[in-house]
Amino acid sequence: MEKQQLHDQLAALHGALRDADAVDPEARALLQQVMADIRSALERSEQGGRSESLTERLRVAARRFEGTHPALTAAAGRVIDTLSNLGI
Secondary structure (H helix, E strand, C coil): CHHHHHHHHHHHHHHHHHHCCCCCHHHHHHHHHHHHHHHHHHHHHHHCCCCHHHHHHHHHHHHHHCCCCHHHHHHHHHHHHHHHHHCC
16 A cells, blocks of 8 residues: 555655746756656565665755745655655
């Protein structure tokens, strides 16, 4: 169930990023790369292991949006929480 929840949250995060106004290109690229990395980590999650750098990179990306894009920050926070729950 949590993996499906994570897929749903990633879709919501992607939608929030798509709908966000005035996101600088560097921040947008960072968040898109982290999202791609999350998808790859999900595919490998059955092998075990946790990617601290992945969740940390998502945290860094989310902090960049805190003041200007609260919906993006909230969506990223939900993804981070679910990744932690899944042990990714």
